[in-house]
Amino acid sequence: MEKVLLRNIGVCDSHTLTVYAAHGGYAPWRTVVESMQPEQLIELVKASGLRGRGGAGFPTGTKWSFVPKDNPKPKYLVCNADESEPGTFKDRLLIEQDPHAIIEGTLMAAYAIQSHTAFIYVRGELAFGAIRLERAVEEAYQAGYIGKKIFGSNYDLDLIVHRGAGAYICGEETALLSSLEGGRGWPKVKPPFPATHGLFGCPTVVNNVETLAALPWIIEHGAAAYAAMGTEKSKGTKLFSVSGHIARPGVYELEMGYPFKKFLEEDCGGVPNGKKLKGVIPGGGSMPVLCPDEIENVKLDYESVQAAGSLLGSGGVIVMDETTCMVRAAWNIARFYAHESCGQCTPCREGCHWMEKLFHRIEHGEADGSDVDLILNISGNIMGNTICPFGDAAAMPAAAFIKKYRDEFEAHVAEKRCTVRGME
């Protein structure tokens, strides 16, 4: 398989404009500005089958096409570089090692919707990555790839690197826009969608780093070449961040539809130290855990993982071996959501903390028989009852851990202690 996203990773000084341009960088951007109408670009990306890599998997070209052309307000394009999903570190790799690919993709997306101001919203903690992005943007300005009359055309575009300040929820697109407006990172009710009412009420598109970084390759090689990879509905390639009990953790680029088991056992070297696999989260901390028998025939694409009862999400693969206490793992994830809930919607604000307390009680031998079912009840009451998908993201893993490892939860309750003690 030809690498789309990791093609420059490992090249010496890949973060500099000199090296990026020497490998063909910004030539696709020139092609777009000099020879393509915005509509043509949108159609091309639709034809490529590229879907949003932030977690939701919405078709990118279609998202762009929702931006009204006759709206007199300014339009904004925002690159979402606020990577914070537990178990996900693919965007950080691109931000630090290949910032120009992200910038080039951002410019193309801005052109597609005819935006003249674009932002890269980079996670605050990623100080090193933010510096790389800022320097790369400066280089691109100096080279004339960003700014006034790009390549002698009438197209002007400014690009601002904006640092977040520590809030997981700002990865959600409407929360990100609230944050970019200078407020608390509070999600907004949809509809109206950002495509018509986004940043400062103006038409806005938010695309993930990985989505945007694929665009230069697609322009260079054509939509058909991209669509030739992957499955019928999940085209192209995707990045997977692999962590936990695995011999070779790291970021991998796979053609969509790659067999999950083969990936874990062969590409990643399997579970180390002769231990057996106990469970694996396929798409970041928000997604339901899968048991070893559930991944038997699963392929890594949106449809196949969903059919197996989880979601591909961000592609953050967290591997847990047989020594892992699943109650403690569930508590850890519940604590994450309790900490990160923005506090707007009652079911999430109250429910996340309540679930965290109950998991804590079970793990520490202080629970009674009804607490396990109570978590399922709370999870069910959060699901679908919040403004943004955060509520679901907290509810789904909590319920999945219990449903799939119920015996272990019951044993904790019955023996009034942790029966596994893997992580302490």
Next chain:
Amino acid sequence: MAVDFSPAALEHFKDIVARYPRKEAAMLPVLYLAQREFGHLGPEAIEYVAKLMGQPPARVHGVVSFYTMFNMKPIGRHHIQICRTLPCALGGAERITAFIKRRLGVEPGQTTPDGWFTLSEVECLASCGTAPMMQINDDYYENLTEEKVIEILDDLK
């Protein structure tokens, strides 16, 4: 106690605001600037930023208190943020955290009496493939062991 930006910071403030299509969008970078100037964002700093930004102090307070990277109280010279989320926990973060607590003699949220180190437990820092890990000030330290932690902390002293 009234606080003020230095002339250089005031220039920087103007540059930041000029970059954005609307002034309020500059809130986070201006707060970062204020935190660099004043060390932390206490009530006076919040009042000052509110005045600069032309916004009510309550709104600025709301923003500051929402984000984990804004410190409303003074912190130590080195801010140790150790990741506690699942991938790091699977890699032994709980043991490393306990070790750092013993070595520094502080709990998360506390600063050593000499003012050198503030310890925080934080959520996923997008470095899960090199767990366990921590961030000290702007830098990541990965694949931590007790020996490595000793070395890192001694180097910072």
